[in-house]
Amino acid sequence: MKMTARSDERQGLWYLVPSASILTVFWIIPIFMVFGYSFFHFVYGMDPHFVGLYQYQQLLISPLFWQSLRITLIFAAAVVVFGSTLSLIFAILLFQGIRAVGLFRALFFLPYVMPVVATSTVWLWMFQPSVGVIDRIFALVGLPSTIGWVNDPNLALISLIIYTIWFSFGFTMLLFMAGLTNIPGELLEAAQVDGASRWRQFWQIIWPLLSPTTLFVVVVNTINAFQTFTQIYALTRGGPLNGTTTLTYLIYQTGFNYFHFGEASATAVVFFLLITALTGFQFWVSRKAVYYGG
Template identity: 35%
Template sequence: MNSKRELTTGYLFLLPSLLGYVVFLLFPILFSLWLAFSEWDLISGLDHIQFVGLRNFIDMWQDELFLKSLKNNVIYSIVVVPVTLAVSLCVALILNQMVYARNFLRLLYFLPYITTIVAVAIVWMQLYHPTQGPINQLLMTLGIDNPPKWLGSTEWALPSLMIMMVWVGLGYDLIIYMAGLQGVPKELYEAAQMDGAGRFRQFLNVTIPMLSPTTFFLFITRIIHSFEVFAPVNIMTNGGPGDSTSVLVYYIYELSFKFYKFGYGSAVAWVLFAIIFVITLIQWNRQKKWVTY
């Protein structure tokens, strides 16, 4: 009797969370899957949802803006993910060797990550100002008469976002890498020194293999985050100039909440999910080839 009462009490405590999961997560996911095969503009009401089959998925591969957004997203991921990992690993190695001010510097690097992205974007917009921004003023002081227009240029807008996001993500990866470095046994380095290995050889044969699980974790999470980038684009460029910074999540936002094409937007969202899922699945299956446990 007491066990049944305890079981009932436990389920009652779980009920609010379960209802929240169904209402705010499970139902929207299933509803968006249904909309992906439909045409709906929200304003006309639920009675006007029209089933169109695979038309949304067929049309998107003939949609130049979708292809442009996909291309920008792939370029963004290819650049930001490895650069962030490489820079954070280098900084982690340096800080790991320091005795003084290590915790303070680690905090400074981590601050951009925990700062709201809106504040970070506004600050970088001022830095990128073509005439009054500190970056271009410094470049002109160094003798560069025509510095980049940064966010106002179709060539430099996307690289500008990449630079900022590398700076934002550096602190998190740095903390994770420093934790991984603390777990590398010193005996391995001592054995490598006895074999005549220098610092670079120790880095290649000891540090990199021992940090491979950490790198794998950061790589997977960075890939997912890179395909979910939205706030910097929405705040700093609105996908411009000339759609040069439009990415998939921002394109989904435009389709759904600017043009009210919820069916087409849902189809693009599920294609984005499929891309992330396939990339993650491939990396998960290949981890045994380069991850050392």
């Protein structure tokens, strides 16, 4: 029996080899390579040479790095807060049992499964001054119709936030709806019998029981917001005046536009540590804020 158990265990390990190999080649090894490159002055066409922590020191005194960090935090906070709130509101409305709820869920989820480049291109046309759909609608109601949505330094980041919320809205809403289905209906019925208003039902029953789902939504949306790249490249190219240059776009720009791979690697390491710390902080806060029942 022992020989059979060991044989089955070895066979199971062999089944893991293909997945483990892919994970090692395309994830684990690149992580160590990026970490190693961050200690070298590595420019395309030149031999890399060891500089230690010099690139990290330069990064910390770089105005562009701090501007990109600030933009990343603003972008992520806006997408997570406004996107999650809007998705929760619509999830509750659809959960009330309106007609054709399946159709609405499919329509809301459709943008999430479409290519980001394709939808970004459509939104870029919609954002065009005067000729875009948005400005044409503004003109019909008597509002300014020559707005440079992606060309104005004061509006480009807002435009990017609007698109990202629209893109991720359906996915986040479905997560909230899944969480709502796990709330016992008898609790809401008992609250109604006791005369509790809908607002009180939400704060006393729905919101506490929905906190695990909310934590998952916040963590996933935060990571996705920090990793956003495609729509930035398609809509603004990080401009104007670096007004939409997040850390991910800064890494791309440094590594693949200027070919400073060592500096880009140092930025990527700092970016990785930032996401890890922020995710850990969210889980630490969840110990007191999340209700798991029992």
